[in-house]
Amino acid sequence: MSDSINFTLTAAQNLLKATETAIENMTEEISKPVDPELNGSGRKAELASIKQTAVDAKELLMIRQEIEQMIKNAQEHGSLEEVQDFGGGFAERHSKK
Secondary structure, X not given: OOHHHHHHHHHHHHHHHHHHHHHHHHHXXXXXXXXXXXXXXXXXXXXXXXXXXXXXXXXXXXXXHHHHHXXXXXXXXXXXXXXXXXXXXXXXXXXXO
């Protein structure tokens, strides 16, 4: 592999490790109990914050899966581009379900 592919692969692996850490941190934050002293708008804001953190963690997990696929493609094909699946034709993609 060329130096640019090696650099990109290393950067992708580093990013993968960073996303793992971020997801773990978000999970820990979500797991913390809501302060029982909070009520009203303070409690509502805390619950909204927890929900947003969960949504962010989910999005980060999806991004992590994309990075894993990029790394796999780079290792197998020497390219970070996604391998396209042309198995389904026009009719399959546009059929009413």
